[in-house]
Amino acid sequence: MAGGARLQAGEGSEVRFTAEHEMFRQSVRRFVEQEINPHADEWEEAGIFPAHELFRKLGDLGFLGLTYPEEYGGLALDFWYTVVFCEELGRADCSGVPMGITVHTDMCTPALAEHGSDELKKQFLEPAIRGEMVGCIGVSEPDAGSDVASIRTRAVADGDDWVINGRKLYITNGTQADWVCLLARTSEGRGYKGMSLIVVPTNTPGFSVSRKLRKLGNHSSDTAELVLDNVRVPQANTIGPEGMGFILQMQQFQRERLVGAITSYAGMEKTVRDTIEYCRQRRAFGQPLIDNQVIHFRLAELLTEIEALRALCYMAVEQMVAGEDITRLASMAKLKAGRLARQVADECLQFYGGMGYMEETRISRAYRDSRLLSIGGGADEIMLGIIAKTEGMLPGKREQ
Numbered sequence: 001m002a003g004g005a006r007l008q009a010g011e012g013s014e015v016r017f018t019a020e021h022e023m024f025r026q027s028v029r030r031f032v033e034q035e036i037n038p039h040a041d042e043w044e045e046a047g048i049f050p051a052h053e054l055f056r057k058l059g060d061l062g063f064l065g066l067t068y069p070e071e072y073g074g075l076a077l078d079f080w081y082t083v084v085f086c087e088e089l090g091r092a093d094c095s096g097v098p099m100g101i102t103v104h105t106d107m108c109t110p111a112l113a114e115h116g117s118d119e120l121k122k123q124f125l126e127p128a129i130r131g132e133m134v135g136c137i138g139v140s141e142p143d144a145g146s147d148v149a150s151i152r153t154r155a156v157a158d159g160d161d162w163v164i165n166g167r168k169l170y171i172t173n174g175t176q177a178d179w180v181c182l183l184a185r186t187s188e189g190r191g192y193k194g195m196s197l198i199v200v201p202t203n204t205p206g207f208s209v210s211r212k213l214r215k216l217g218n219h220s221s222d223t224a225e226l227v228l229d230n231v232r233v234p235q236a237n238t239i240g241p242e243g244m245g246f247i248l249q250m251q252q253f254q255r256e257r258l259v260g261a262i263t264s265y266a267g268m269e270k271t272v273r274d275t276i277e278y279c280r281q282r283r284a285f286g287q288p289l290i291d292n293q294v295i296h297f298r299l300a301e302l303l304t305e306i307e308a309l310r311a312l313c314y315m316a317v318e319q320m321v322a323g324e325d326i327t328r329l330a331s332m333a334k335l336k337a338g339r340l341a342r343q344v345a346d347e348c349l350q351f352y353g354g355m356g357y358m359e360e361t362r363i364s365r366a367y368r369d370s371r372l373l374s375i376g377g378g379a380d381e382i383m384l385g386i387i388a389k390t391e392g393m394l395p396g397k398r399e400q
């Protein structure tokens, strides 16, 4: 069976994919085929997709609030629906649009949904779930990417408000977003304990998009540099307690990394299966390319690696559903996904030959897009550091 789910709810085992999950899969697949793929080339060319237009359609179908409480317009479904959603988005003809959507659903909203006040959720989560507002996540800065604890954006208390100054770099959905889930320093000298997550509406005076960035890949997703110049927002826009921002963002990152890994393996599988089809059609030296053992062995191995990544992600999801800490498995999944995505795109492109180097062939786009996963959302080396930490291997943590 090519693509789709293989696992069903079994007796005595945890629920993975039931018949309802599969029906849901079909509707997401239809959405991707009807609302994204026909426009993928145009949006890649334009360097942006119309987030408000697309999110309204996704919102109407309930896709933007799968796991969020019904009270705020969500569907309160189990996380396996998010897995299905990401697997189907990952099969889209470009990675930029799935990235823009998952930033909204699983990277800038989880902390708000879990720790935001009722008023804040009404103001920002509800319209985000309906697809009326587009969200983005503002963590990285010109001088702080991997080292999140060294961010400089500062929010200073003034009466009941925060007055915020700083810059955020590489922000996905940044030119279109209606609000930013912003990580800022809110008190001096307390290291990572002096940070808070604050919802900043982008129509606040002093907020601006200084530039839209040109990228190697993921062209259909807009990426921006944001400037905050004496931006005044109520302190009530703080998500959770003041000073908890770093911790909440680290938790939010776990979901981001897992969702990134899930979205990627579905795309990788599609890439390999498209390559198998191409190698069946293309002939050289009197036989189809696929008849070369070096080629079908390699493609078989890549499929095996993809299945191993899928299994790792499912283990992490089981942990998440059980309410356990997913840091170790989510970091491993993100690391493996970043490396495998590059390998799959590179090796499959090779088997396309000159055709693989052409813009008109989808593999060339997959090749460009695949490079991001080892960098965005925490670079491979950061994942290795986290894994090493959970294993007690970091210097200073060794047993004497």
Ligand SMILES: Cc1cc2nc3c(=O)[nH]c(=O)nc-3n(C[C@H](O)[C@H](O)[C@H](O)COP(=O)(O)OP(=O)(O)OC[C@H]3O[C@@H](n4cnc5c(N)ncnc54)[C@H](O)[C@@H]3O)c2cc1C
Binding pocket: 103, 136, 137, 138, 139, 140, 144, 145, 146, 147, 169, 170, 171, 172, 173, 215, 218, 223, 372, 375, 376, 377, 378, 379, 380, 381, 382, 385
């Ligand atoms: C297309 C795109 C979209 C993005 N979207 C967002 C977004 O929506 N919101 C957001 O906040 N950020 C976003 N980012 C930023 C992204 O999360 C950062 O680029 C990433 O965390 C790496 O930070 P950096 O670029 O500053 O690299 P740096 O921190 O400068 O690191 C550079 C490289 O050094 C190496 N390195 C770093 N630290 C270590 C170490 N301790 N040990 C060994 N090697 C190390 C790694 O190889 C790393 O790639 C996006 C980035 C891109 C490219």
